[in-house]
Amino acid sequence: MGFVKQLFNFYLNSSVHVALSVFSLTWITLMEYDIPYDKNILYFVFYASITGYNFVKYFGIAKFHHRSLTNWLKWIQIFSFFCFLLMCYYVFKLNAKTLICVTGFATMTFLYAIPFLPKRFFLDKQHNLRSIGGLKIYLIALIWAGVTVLLPLINNNYGINTDVILTAVQRYLFIIVLMLPFEIRDLRYDSLKLSTIPQKIGVRQTKIMGSILLVLCFFLTFFKSEKNGIQIIILMIIACITLLFLVFSKIEQGKSYSAFWVEGIPIVWLILLLLFY
Numbered sequence: 001m002g003f004v005k006q007l008f009n010f011y012l013n014s015s016v017h018v019a020l021s022v023f024s025l026t027w028i029t030l031m032e033y034d035i036p037y038d039k040n041i042l043y044f045v046f047y048a049s050i051t052g053y054n055f056v057k058y059f060g061i062a063k064f065h066h067r068s069l070t071n072w073l074k075w076i077q078i079f080s081f082f083c084f085l086l087m088c089y090y091v092f093k094l095n096a097k098t099l100i101c102v103t104g105f106a107t108m109t110f111l112y113a114i115p116f117l118p119k120r121f122f123l124d125k126q127h128n129l130r131s132i133g134g135l136k137i138y139l140i141a142l143i144w145a146g147v148t149v150l151l152p153l154i155n156n157n158y159g160i161n162t163d164v165i166l167t168a169v170q171r172y173l174f175i176i177v178l179m180l181p182f183e184i185r186d187l188r189y190d191s192l193k194l195s196t197i198p199q200k201i202g203v204r205q206t207k208i209m210g211s212i213l214l215v216l217c218f219f220l221t222f223f224k225s226e227k228n229g230i231q232i233i234i235l236m237i238i239a240c241i242t243l244l245f246l247v248f249s250k251i252e253q254g255k256s257y258s259a260f261w262v263e264g265i266p267i268v269w270l271i272l273l274l275l276f277y
Helices: 002-013 016-032 039-068 073-090 094-115 135-153 162-188 197-201 204-223 230-249 256-263 265-276
Strands: none
Touching: 002 016, 002 197, 002 204, 016 039, 016 135, 039 073, 039 094, 039 135, 039 265, 073 135, 073 230, 094 135, 135 162, 162 197, 162 204, 162 230, 162 256, 204 256, 230 256, 230 265
16 A cells, blocks of 8 residues: 555656646547547647646755755656656647747746746745746636647637637636635645735635636536537536535645545546547
8 A cells, every 4th residue: 555655646746647637628628629639739738737837846846955855856857857858759749830829838837937037026035926926826727728728729720719718718717716725725834925815815705706706617608609518518517526626625635635636627527528428
């Protein structure tokens, strides 16, 4: 059991789980618009997510403690390096328009972790986008929405119409709600200067706000010109599951509650689509 636990921890800490979620949302977009399985964009998104998330999470640790890194972090660095190489392989298989968008999202991710602006813009010593009060959740949702909705469609030369914009807005709202249990959990650790949503309005109001956003996310579907009954039913199921996890989230929650179960909701969404669509 010790080995299984270590493997599970590596699975979470190395960002494979979150990468599978991003992969799932990207595939969901392809299915929604009846686009065949595009392994180039899907594999690129998967490896880029691991590379990007591990860069953001471990950049500071590796920078200041590179001589005394623990074994697990060294293995994550090695794993991330190979994922980076695979990401580079697949990036050359994307079309030119997709590469322009990738550059934009990659820049946002880089600036999210790297100090680059004067101290007066920030609330702590990090001097990166991550440390600007109240920005974190909205920036992550924007990147996720862009990567999982726009990239697969642009790479398949699908025009950006009203339905696509509505899907991107839905995805943006869904990711914000998906991150709220994390923000509730992190109330114990986050500096008050970060101005997270639970810090500003409290846990109860955060859950109410998240519930409203989920309802809005669901009903935006009915403003689209192209609708699919099975997709709507599955979206309703996913919205209900997400709502339950939001309602029952608390500050004192188990390690796997948000990091595995909440983060895995997009994977469940994809599985349901593959089973019934």
